[in-house]
Amino acid sequence: MLFTGVAFSITAFPVLCRILTELKLLDTTVGIVVLSAGVGNDIIGWTLLALSVALVNAGSGLTALWILLACAGWTLLLLIPIRIALRWLARRTGSIENGPTIFFMTVTILILFGSAFMTDIIGVHAIFGAFLAGIIVPREGGLAIALTEKLEDMASILFLPLYFTLSGLSTDLGLLNNGITWGYTVAICTLAYFGKFAGCTIAARYSGFTWREASTIGSLMSCKGLVELIVLNVGLSAGILSQRVFSMFVLEALLLTFMTTPAVTFLYPPKMRVRVDAAGPNFANVGDGDDLGEEHSTSRCGHDDELERKERFLVVLDRLEHLPGIMALTQLIQSPPAYSETDPHPLFEPSGSDDHNRRSASLKAVDRSESYHISLSALRLIELNDRTSAIMKYSSFSAETLVHTDPLLSIFRAFLELTGSGGGMGSEVKMVSYEGLAPCVTDQAKRQGSQMVLLPWVPAQQAQSPTETHAGTSNEPVNPRAATNNPFEALFKAGGVGSSAAGGTSTSALHSHFIRGVFAQAEVDVALYIDQNHQSSHDSSPIAKSLPGGRQHIFLPFFGGPDDRLAVEFVVQICASNPRVSATVVRFVSREDGIASISSIEKPQTAHTRDDQPRHQNIFTVASATETIFPDTVYVQASTQTRLQSETADSLLWSRYAQPLSTEVPLPRMSFDTITTPAPLHSVIGHFTSLRSDLLDVQRRDGSKSRLLVVCGRSRRLAVENHHIELHSIMEEYGTAAYGAEVRKTVGDIGAAVILSRCHASVTVLQAARPL
DSSP, X not given: OHHHHXXXXXXXXXXXXXXXXXXXXXXXXXXXXXXXXXXXXXXXXXXXXXXXXXXXXXXXXXXXXXXXXXXXHHHHHXXXXXXXXXXXXXXXXXXXXXXXXXXXXXXXXXXXXXXXXXXXXXXXXXXXXXXHHHHTSOOGGGHHHHHHHXXXXXXXXXXXXXXXXXXXXXXXXXXXXXHHHHHHXXXXXXXXXXXXXXXXXXXXXXXXXXXXHHHHHHHHHTOOTHHHHHHHHHHHHTTSXXXXXXXXXXXXXXXXXXXXXXXXXXXXXXXXXXXXXXXXXSSOEEOSSTTOOGGGOOOOOOSOSXXXXXXXXXXXXXXXXXXXXXXHHHHHHSOOSOOOTTOOOTTSOOOOOHHHHHHHHXXXXXXXXXXXOOEEEEEEEEEOOSOHHHHHHHHHSOHHHHHHHOHHHHHHHHHHHHHTOSSOXXXXXXXXXXXXXXXXXXXXHHHHTOSEEEEEEOOOOOOXXXXXXXXXXXXXXXXXXXXXXXXXXXXXXXXXXXXXXOTTHHHHHHHHHHHHHHHHXXXXXXXXXXXXXXXXXXXXXXXXXXXXXXXXXXXXXXXXXXXXXXXXXXXXXXXXXXXXXXXXXXXXXXXXXXXXXXXXXXXXXXXXXXXXXOSSOXXXXXXXXXXXXXXXXXXXXXXXXXXXXXXXXXXXXXXXXXSOOTTSOOOTTEEEEEEEESOXXXXXXXXXXXXXXXXXXXXXXXXXXXXXXXXXXXXXXXXXXXXXXXXXXXXXXXXXXXXXXXXXXXXXXXXXXXXXXXXXXXXEEXXXXXXX
């Protein structure tokens, strides 16, 4: 009876962690309670299992007493002297600070096998000794987690499949060959599920949970899985279960495990989940953002007489290599603490014209009266995979602790303090799976009422020509065999074709899928900063090596559409608030001379309005090698009316800023121009090159430092033109076709043309919250 009670009440903690991760329940009140209860359930279950095995192996009451006393003595020996010695060894070898050393790993493995051998000799199963060995491993400094990371791959790849194979060989479903046996099987399944379900549900209900949350806790605690199979194998080897009863219980374990996920999905849908607020104690809960107040409205106010200020930004921090880019973008949108009028920008020297005097006077008024503080909310994203060690990390470190100890947040916080950010910064840490990264960003932006999401991205290293190195000298000829693409590479690498030429393609491709997910699901404006300065280490120009704190000049190619209009307003805001930034805005008008152009009414099937936009359209896959493997972002086709409205808004915006009237908002340090060309993308590259040369001449003349930044719209919806043909020719011209499709689907045609042409300038791509 004792063994049967253990088999009915045990909970598979590893399988439970996987289910919580897949269903995104780890940061909910239900997930936290289930994890805590699962740990306590396992400890009590293993103890009762050892007791039941000891009672079965004992021939008499005196023998059973001896087994229990010997087991208790061995347990005390492990928990007191050996545990203290193991902690001393961990500190002595530096394993707590730097991870487990080889010597510490050897001692731990010896203790593991020795403890298992001793409990087996005593008369308790060997698995109980291994359980005790795991308890005494020090938890300081995440040593137990690091030890799990080193051992879990071997256990999951080699030992776990063997264990399941042995369990399958011991199971004979052919013994369930009559009605009475099947009746007992149904009774076992019913009693195992409803006994655990009812007990946990009633306990959770009396603890203050709703009936829906309590029933979800009961369903999760009824999960069996691997731990149940271990218990059953122990009972089979000890002679407690016959092979027929063993087969009944195995069928019960499989059935209850398969039932857990659909039952939880039905009982606890996403719209009813309550997530834990990191700032509140004892289940202080916040909703999913549906109750957002009017004061945090993120809708755009259109093109009124006054420029709409964006003051609430959500900064996404995910990786260390993305930190310089997000710092540069954050510094760009901040107002400097002080400015002197005697310090003009190199490209905008003082002149005696009335237009310049009017703009300078307006700039003084802007600098004195329109200074504002931005509010930054940093979202630290930590990807949570399905490894046991990842779940241990999540349960070991609370969000409140990580907010103050995470290195990326600490560096970014110190950067804001040094740059004199007056708006302050809120920070939050989220551990989510890869599939939940994009929804986490969009939900956080909606919950906090952010006006714009700031994303960083470091694209894959661009392939160099065979005769060049970073030092600019000739290199040895490339081995043709090494340069040949593996035909199976697209199946096993996320970077796909061209991964061999770029070491970081796989990671960059996976991150681009996350970025596309944010673009597709975001209900606010999104700014993506593509940091390319690290790729220009072989470039000796002062522009490439100037510091972020110096002057910056923005080049904005304007083609039209909601994203380009947002880019213009964004640059106007930056120039109006930051006297160290100047801008050149060029409107490119396509002329049908030699390159097939499509009118704005006839084409894009990649256009939509915000009201028609289907949500959750991207399908994320790991193997995203070519366009046929990873589908592009698809938008609903726009009507002629919405397209004409968009073109009208483009004309009004250009008239307002390019030819400002006396009553309009003057634009300091900004120049506007219009270019008509049959090849607009090539003209963008040529204009950028010319602007870069002008900056170099100015810097050589007066020794000033300045950075060149390209700002453009993503233009994946309501695009004015289809540039795919010209972009393909640019990729062929610069030899970047291997990874050009991935870049184009992420940043759009204009940004892709700048990136793939090896301009070595950072690019900011914007997508508007609404097309109009």
